[in-house]
Amino acid sequence: MTAKTRALVLLGAAALSATSVAQELTVAAAADLSSALTELAANYQKQTGTRVRLAFGSSGNLTQQIKNGAPFDLFFSADEDYPKQLMEERLAEQDSFYRYAVGRLILWVLKSSSLDIEHRGLKVLLDASVKKIAIANPQHAPYGRAAVAALRHFQLFDKVADRLVLGENVSQAAQFVESGNAQVGLIALSPALEPSMRGSGRYWEVPSDAYPELDQAAVLLSRSQHKGEAAAFLGYMKMPEAQAILRGYGFWLPEEKH
Amino acid sequence: MDWQAFWLTIRLAVLVAAVLVVIGLPIAYWITYSRWRWKFLAEAVVALPIVIPPTVLGFYVLLALGPRSPLGRWWEALTGHSLAFTFEGLVIGSILYSLPFAVQPFAASFSAVDSKLIAASATLGASRTKTFFRVILPLSISGLVTGVALSFAHTMGEFGVVLMVGGNIPGVTRTVSIDIYDQVQMSNYGGANQTALVLVWIAFVVLSLVYALNRRIWAIWPWK
Numbered sequence: 001m002t003a004k005t006r007a008l009v010l011l012g013a014a015a016l017s018a019t020s021v022a023q024e025l026t027v028a029a030a031a032d033l034s035s036a037l038t039e040l041a042a043n044y045q046k047q048t049g050t051r052v053r054l055a056f057g058s059s060g061n062l063t064q065q066i067k068n069g070a071p072f073d074l075f076f077s078a079d080e081d082y083p084k085q086l087m088e089e090r091l092a093e094q095d096s097f098y099r100y101a102v103g104r105l106i107l108w109v110l111k112s113s114s115l116d117i118e119h120r121g122l123k124v125l126l127d128a129s130v131k132k133i134a135i136a137n138p139q140h141a142p143y144g145r146a147a148v149a150a151l152r153h154f155q156l157f158d159k160v161a162d163r164l165v166l167g168e169n170v171s172q173a174a175q176f177v178e179s180g181n182a183q184v185g186l187i188a189l190s191p192a193l194e195p196s197m198r199g200s201g202r203y204w205e206v207p208s209d210a211y212p213e214l215d216q217a218a219v220l221l222s223r224s225q226h227k228g229e230a231a232a233f234l235g236y237m238k239m240p241e242a243q244a245i246l247r248g249y250g251f252w253l254p255e256e257k258h
Numbered sequence: 259m260d261w262q263a264f265w266l267t268i269r270l271a272v273l274v275a276a277v278l279v280v281i282g283l284p285i286a287y288w289i290t291y292s293r294w295r296w297k298f299l300a301e302a303v304v305a306l307p308i309v310i311p312p313t314v315l316g317f318y319v320l321l322a323l324g325p326r327s328p329l330g331r332w333w334e335a336l337t338g339h340s341l342a343f344t345f346e347g348l349v350i351g352s353i354l355y356s357l358p359f360a361v362q363p364f365a366a367s368f369s370a371v372d373s374k375l376i377a378a379s380a381t382l383g384a385s386r387t388k389t390f391f392r393v394i395l396p397l398s399i400s401g402l403v404t405g406v407a408l409s410f411a412h413t414m415g416e417f418g419v420v421l422m423v424g425g426n427i428p429g430v431t432r433t434v435s436i437d438i439y440d441q442v443q444m445s446n447y448g449g450a451n452q453t454a455l456v457l458v459w460i461a462f463v464v465l466s467l468v469y470a471l472n473r474r475i476w477a478i479w480p481w482k
Contacts, residue, residue: 058443064442064445137440140443165426172422175317180325181340181342181343
């Protein structure tokens with residue numbers, strides 16, 4: 001981001017916060033963003049006075065809601081396809097498409113687990129003690145698709161297919177592991193780094209060449225009544241401060257080599 | 259069309275309705291005839307699943323079935339596998355979820371039975387069990403049928419609890435409502451519509467049969 005755009009963003013934000021009416025944005029976001037975006041929204045509100053309301057869900061579900069008139073201003077998907085779909089249907093602004101992060105897939109177990117994921121990686125899935133493997137539903141959750149791709153990459157899919165349990169999104173897949181009902185999960189790194197989960201689990205990162213890149217993109221929605229504020233928030237996401245928060249919650253930045 | 263999901267859902271609903279007759283009748287009997295002064299507390303507990311959001315109920319069922327709870331550990335020691343993500347797990351969740359829909363109609367119809375008839379039966383020397391099967395239950399048939407039909411229907415359409423404890427396994431925990439949800443997620447509206455239509459028809463036919471039977475059941479009642 002250039003100094004000029006940065007100044008513009010701050011100026012726009014300052015102008016908004018100067019108005020007496022409290023500004024409000026409603027943002028729909030993929031479940032893997034829940035901690036990162038909550039912190040970003042709080043910081044943004046502190047700096048600009050704009051209140052950012054967050055609605056989390058699976059990207060597929062949120063896309064359906066947007067198609068059916070959900071009153072969101074911005075949509076942060078866990079992939080690129082859903083935002084592109086919305087742009088094709090003219091439900092999202094063509095020039096607003098912004099790749100804000102790249103997701104990371106991990107193998108996650110509870111701290112108390114005896115599985116040696118650090119050394120054996122995905123091979124632990126063949127252990128007899130692994131009775132259930134939690135993933136997000138590959139039919140509509142990008143991380144679910146990435147998990148299936150990684151299993152196929154390591155030629156494990158056919159051997160473990162009958163032990164897969166599907167969460168509605170990555171957070172639910174993580175919950176299946178956290179409650180002890182599934183022994184391992186193939187989930188996003190971000191929920192594993194959430195404050196509530198950080199203490200309870202261990203992870204092994206799946207090599208990024210084992211699954212198609214999880215580029216995550218955001219778009220401004222055509223039906224938004226607050227396009228100026230929405231664009232300003234997207235601008236904030238491009239600032240180093242916001243990018244550091246995203247990185248801290250387990251995302252790569254799009255330009256990063258990995 | 260995922261017929262496996264239909265078959266699974268019907269099996270689940272029939273089984274849950276049957277279990278609820280077995281455990282719902284004694285609970286309703288106790289609620290109706292107990293003189294315990296705190297019984298309103300029990301009534302409130304039975305009605306709780308109506309108030310608790312299904313996903314919340316499902317979440318606690320998930321925790322209760324898991325290896326961190328005594329129940330989950332006991333089951334695992336007994337059978338060697340966990341209850342979550344199994345058909346049995348769904349049955350347990352659904353019984354809790356539909357309990358008030360069986361117990362409340364049962365209890366309502368019991369309390370509508372004229373107490374003079376019960377007293378007469380007792381003075382004629384009938385035991386409590388005999389009075390129950392020969393006086394109370396025959397006079398409560400419509401409540402019984404309503405309770406069975408409601409718990410069947412409620413389980414057929416159940417979504418939140420199954421979503422939380424099922425894990426969406428084809429043939430084991432993927433019910434029709436989950437299947438419809440998945441199809442909507444994939445923008446397959448045509449498939450979702452078809453499945454929903456079949457679900458509505460099945461539910462309509464079964465409920466019609468039950469209510470039709472309700473009028474005729476006297477003819478086949480075994481304890482006349």
